[in-house]
Structures are given as structure tokens and as C-alpha cells.
Amino acid sequence: MSAKRKYKRRYDSLPTVLLFVLPALIPLIVFWIYPILRTIYLSFTNWDYISPTYKLVGIKNYLSLFRNPRFYEALWHTLVFTAGTLFPTIILGLVLALLLVKNFRGSGILKFIIFSPWITPTVAISIVWSWIYKTDGGIANTILTSLGMSPLKWIASSDTAMLSVIIVTIWKSLGYAMIFYLSALEKVPGELYEAGALDGAHGWRQFVDITLPSISPTTFFLTIITMVNSLQAYDQIQVLTQGGPSGSTRTLLYMYYQLGFNEFNMGQATAVAVVMILLTVGLSLIQFKVSEKWVYY
Amino acid sequence: MNTRYSDNRALPVRILSILGKVLILGTASIFTAFPFIWMMVSALKTKADILNTEIFFPTVPQWSNITSIIFDSPIPRYIFNSAWVSAVIVALQIVSGAMLAYALVFLKFRTNKMLFAIVMATYMLPVAATYIPSYIILADWKMLDSFRGLIISSTVSIFGIFLLRQGFMQIPKGLVEAARMDGASHWRALWEVVCPMTKASFITFGLMNFISTYNNYMWPSLITKSSEYFLVSQGLRAFFIRDGAYGTEWALVMAASAVVVIPLLVLFAFTQKWFINGIGGETGIKG
Numbered sequence: 001m002s003a004k005r006k007y008k009r010r011y012d013s014l015p016t017v018l019l020f021v022l023p024a025l026i027p028l029i030v031f032w033i034y035p036i037l038r039t040i041y042l043s044f045t046n047w048d049y050i051s052p053t054y055k056l057v058g059i060k061n062y063l064s065l066f067r068n069p070r071f072y073e074a075l076w077h078t079l080v081f082t083a084g085t086l087f088p089t090i091i092l093g094l095v096l097a098l099l100l101v102k103n104f105r106g107s108g109i110l111k112f113i114i115f116s117p118w119i120t121p122t123v124a125i126s127i128v129w130s131w132i133y134k135t136d137g138g139i140a141n142t143i144l145t146s147l148g149m150s151p152l153k154w155i156a157s158s159d160t161a162m163l164s165v166i167i168v169t170i171w172k173s174l175g176y177a178m179i180f181y182l183s184a185l186e187k188v189p190g191e192l193y194e195a196g197a198l199d200g201a202h203g204w205r206q207f208v209d210i211t212l213p214s215i216s217p218t219t220f221f222l223t224i225i226t227m228v229n230s231l232q233a234y235d236q237i238q239v240l241t242q243g244g245p246s247g248s249t250r251t252l253l254y255m256y257y258q259l260g261f262n263e264f265n266m267g268q269a270t271a272v273a274v275v276m277i278l279l280t281v282g283l284s285l286i287q288f289k290v291s292e293k294w295v296y297y
Numbered sequence: 298m299n300t301r302y303s304d305n306r307a308l309p310v311r312i313l314s315i316l317g318k319v320l321i322l323g324t325a326s327i328f329t330a331f332p333f334i335w336m337m338v339s340a341l342k343t344k345a346d347i348l349n350t351e352i353f354f355p356t357v358p359q360w361s362n363i364t365s366i367i368f369d370s371p372i373p374r375y376i377f378n379s380a381w382v383s384a385v386i387v388a389l390q391i392v393s394g395a396m397l398a399y400a401l402v403f404l405k406f407r408t409n410k411m412l413f414a415i416v417m418a419t420y421m422l423p424v425a426a427t428y429i430p431s432y433i434i435l436a437d438w439k440m441l442d443s444f445r446g447l448i449i450s451s452t453v454s455i456f457g458i459f460l461l462r463q464g465f466m467q468i469p470k471g472l473v474e475a476a477r478m479d480g481a482s483h484w485r486a487l488w489e490v491v492c493p494m495t496k497a498s499f500i501t502f503g504l505m506n507f508i509s510t511y512n513n514y515m516w517p518s519l520i521t522k523s524s525e526y527f528l529v530s531q532g533l534r535a536f537f538i539r540d541g542a543y544g545t546e547w548a549l550v551m552a553a554s555a556v557v558v559i560p561l562l563v564l565f566a567f568t569q570k571w572f573i574n575g576i577g578g579e580t581g582i583k584g
Binding site for chain 1 (some may be wrong): 336393
């Protein structure tokens with residue numbers, strides 16, 4: 001007994017702690033923490049990757065960024081893309097989970113089908129979608145025409161390219177949201193529904209008063225995860241549109257990629273990266289703040 | 298007992314709600330399955346078939362499209378690259394992640410909470426913001442365009458640390474303390490006491506990270522330029538845009554996509570329960 005208490009009080013020895021912590025901490029510092037700090041530093045320089053020397057230029061990169069209309073376009077596209085993927089993914093994911101939470105014959109197959117896009121490479125399925133979206137002879141237009149609607153130019157027009165990329169992204173992430181909601185719905189205690197039924201809560205009221213609050217932590221988690229993923233979407237944009245036509249699908253991340261790895265304008269690229277970091281942190285903080293009002297643990 | 302499923306509404310309402318359910322689920326599953334089906338039927342078409350929008354199924358299935366991808370294209374090599382690189386990366390991530398999660402949950406040290414806060418903060422940062430400096434580090438180490446560079450830059454998974462920490466916290470602390478008092482080292486306590494009890498978290502971690510590393514595109518495509526080091530996504534895209542193929546060889550491009558996607562669907566069919574039970578259940582969220 002006394003040995004146990006003695007053990008509880010003592011800290012573990014430094015070598016033991018280091019042994020367990022360093023295998024993850026060293027790579028984390030080298031490839032995560034240091035690069036983030038380095039990115040912030042580089043955003044205040046005029047480095048072009050080729051020159052061995054570069055100098056600090058203050059906030060010049062930010063000033064020219066904030067004067068560049070391309071930046072505001074990219075920022076707007078990022079927000080449109082994020083909102084356009086976030087809400088449908090969460091809402092449709094919840095609807096599907098509600099319909100599939102009670103097992104029936106074939107529900108396993110349906111879950112398998114709806115989740116399957118998530119495990120396949122975005123590049124592979126984006127190639128398939130670019131074939132579906134093809135203006136002449138693509139199946140999407142064939143379906144539209146057979147329904148009596150006029151064909152669209154999909155990824156070939158700046159009016160519809162963003163919509164096309166959003167559809168692919170929702171298609172890909174829907175199953176992921178559904179799976180999280182399924183397990184959250186299964187965990188809602190049955191007594192809550194029984195108590196609610198005694199108070200006359202049925203149908204819609206039951207859903208609003210009992211189900212939604214009970215699964216609100218999952219909604220919160222999915223909102224953050226989907227948002228972070230959308231802010232970083234690259235694969236489908238690279239395959240489907242490369243940011244085009246005429247920049248209509250160029251998000252901040254894609255602008256960062258073009259500035260950094262095509263134009264080697266590292267100062268400008270890292271400035272965009274810093275804006276992305278601030279945007280991610282800012283949106284997350286807002287959600288944490290707002291979540292106090294609607295998330296029930 | 299469970300009023301959640303009791304349904305005492307009038308019959309017409311019940312029929313309507315069943316019809317609505319069938320309609321929504323039917324639309325959703327056709328919407329999700331359709332690109333896969335279209336990929337597979339397109340992969341088996343001739344050049345003439347594929348340009349004819351009137352035809353859904355291939356007139357005569359061209360299995361030679363598939364065999365030419367398997368035997369005469371670099372696609373199998375990319376699949377092999379992706380598979381073994383991901384296996385190595387995931388093995389390293391499991392060991393480093395399990396050790397850090399063990400330290401966070403079972404070791405006592407002063408900076409424990411701060412360490413967790415740092416790990417948690419990095420989880421939300423956009424990983425792409427690290428790419429330029431990470432690229433420079435690999436360039437300095439002469440590891441661009443190599444498997445070593447791909448592996449060494451991905452040996453830690455923050456998602457995995459969360460998943461395992463969440464699993465480890467369910468284990469009563471007394472069990473680990475008992476093992477320690479019986480003379481087991483922390484190392485043995487981790488692998489012989491904690492790991493067997495959280496096997497599900499480990500399997501979910503392994504599968505999820507294997508799939509995402511296998512499919513990973515942006516970072517590998519930035520640091521590898523020679524096709525012998527391509528992972529499958531980059532290889533597939535190179536195949537897609539290689540001279541002349543774009544727009545003319547759709548059947549072959551679809552066959553290549555099918556060869557990449559179908560093994561993953563089969564893998565998923567056998568491991569489905571680990572994804573479905575694992576990711577929903579152990580997300581680090583209460584409730």
C-alpha cells in the first residue's frame with residue numbers, strides 16, 4: 001500500500017519520458033513546428049528559392065498581396081468552396097445516418113457504397129469525374145439532355161467549374177460524415193427518448209429537442225474537420241481544373257502552390273500560407289466560441 | 298420498451314415515409330456508386346464505344362484494356378510503391394504514436410499537459426503551410442526524389458496520437474500500475490498490457506493511415522520527380538496527362554483508374570467494420 005502511494009507521487013525519470021516522447025516529438029518538431037515558424041519568417045523575406053541570399057523586406061509581401069485582386073478572388077473562392085462543401089456534407093451526412101441507423105436488410109451494403117468514395121484516391125476518382133463532366137460526350141450532359149435540361153460546360157466554364165469541384169468533394173466526404181453520425185446516433189440513450197415521449201415529444205420535436213442536442217459534439221467535430229479539409233483541398237482541383245478556367249477555382253491553397261512551386265516566389269507563397277493559417281485558426285476559434293451556445297457535452 | 302422505433306402513425310403516413318426513405322437512400326447510393334460503375338464500364342469499351350453516348354454498356358467487353366494496364370503500363374509499379382512505402386510509414390507512425398500516447402496518458406512529468414496542447418494545436422494547422430520549409434529540409438538532406446524522403450517526412454501521425462490517446466484513456470490506470478509493480482518496464486506495459494486492450498484503436502489507426510498515405514498526392518508529388526518513385530496518385534495523374542492520352546485514350550485511363558481503385562474497394566469490403574466502428578467511436582469527442 002505504501003509502495004503504491006510512493007509510486008503514485010513520483011514523477012517518471014527524465015530518460016524514460018524522453019525515450020517515449022522523442023520518437024514522435026522529433027519528427028513533429030522537424031516537419032511540423034519548425035516549418036510553420038520558418039514559413040512565418042520567410043513571409044517577411046524576398047527569397048526566390050534560387051538565390052543563396054535573401055533579405056528581410058518587412059511586410060512588403062503582405063502589402064502586395066493585399067493589393068492583388070487575385071488574392072481576394074482566391075480568398076472568396078476558398079470561402080465559397082468551404083461553405084459549399086461544409087453544409088451539404090454535414091446535413092446530407094446526418095440525413096443518411098438517420099435513415100440508416102436502424103438496421104434493415106441491405107443497410108450494410110448501402111453504408112458500404114456511401115462510404116466507399118472516401119477510401120479511394122481523390123486523384124483516381126477526380127479523373128473519372130473529369131470524364132463524366134466532359135462537355136461533348138460526357139455522361140453528365142447526356143443525363144441532363146435526356147431529362148430535357150440544357151447541357152452544362154461543367155469544368156470547362158468559369159461559371160460552373162466551382163460547382164463541379166464542390167460536387168466531387170461532397171461526393172467524396174459524405175460517407176465520412178455519415179459514419180460519424182451513425183455512431184453518435186447509436187449512443188443516444190434510449191431513456192432520453194422514453195422520457196421525451198412521456199412529455200409528448202414525437203417526430204420533429206423529438207428530433208429537435210433530443211436528437212440534435214445529443215449529437216451536437218459530433219456536429220461540432222465534423223464541422224471543424226470538414227472545414228479544415230476544405231481549406232486544404234488540392235487533389236481534386238489539381239486534376240479537374242488546375243485552378244481554372246480563368247482562376248475560377250483557384251483557392252488560397254492552390255494560389256500558394258502556384259506561387260511557391262511554379263513561380264518560386266517563396267516570400268509571396270509563404271505570406272499566403274500565413275493567411276491560410278490565420279484563416280484556419282480564426283474560423284476554428286469562432287466555432288469554439290459559438291459552440292458554447294449549441295454543443296451539449 | 299424503446300419508443301424510438303415505435304410507430305403508431307396512420308398507415309398512409311407510414312407508407313409515405315417509407316417511400317421517402319427509399320427515394321433518398323436510392324438517390325444517394327446511385328449518386329455515390331455511379332462514378333465507380335461508369336469507370337468500370339468505360340474501362341471495357343473500345344474507342345468507338347466510348348465516344349458514342351448512346352451506349353451505356355460496352356458492346357464487346359475489351360478485357361485487353363485491363364490486361365494492357367496490368368502488364369504493359371507503369372501502374373502496377375506505382376501501386377507497389379504506394380503499398381510498401383505506406384506500410385513502412387504506418388509501422389513507424391504506430392510505434393511513435395503509441396509511445397507518445399502512452400507518455401501522455403500513463404507517464405508523470407511536468408510538461409505533460411503542455412505537450413498535449415502543442416500536439417493538439419498542430420492538428421488543426423493546415424499541413425500545406427509546412428511544405429516549403431519541409432521541402433528545403435529534404436533538399437538539404439539530399440532526400441528529394443527518394444523513398445527515404447517520403448518516409449522520413451511522415452513518421453508521425455497526429456491523428457493517430459489522438460486516436461490512441463482516446464483508447465488508452467479507457468484503460469484503468471491501476472492495471473498499468475499493477476504491471477509496473479510486478480516489475481514490467483513501461484515498454485512492456487505498453488505492448489503487453491495496453492496494446493492488447495486497445496487492439497481496435499490500433500487496427501483503425503493502421504487502416505486509416507495506410508489508406509490515406511497510399512492515396513496521398515500533394516506532398517509526394519512535390520518531392521518526387523522521377524517516375525520510379527511515384528506513389529499511385531501521382532503515377533495515375535502522370536498517366537492521365539501523358540502526351541496524347543488526355544482526351545483520346547479515355548478507355549485506357551478509366552482502365553488504369555479501375556486497376557487502382559478496385560483493390561482498395563476489395564480491401565475496404567473486408568475491413569469495413571474497423572472503419573465504421575473505429576472512426577465513429579474513437580474520435581476524441583465525448584457523447
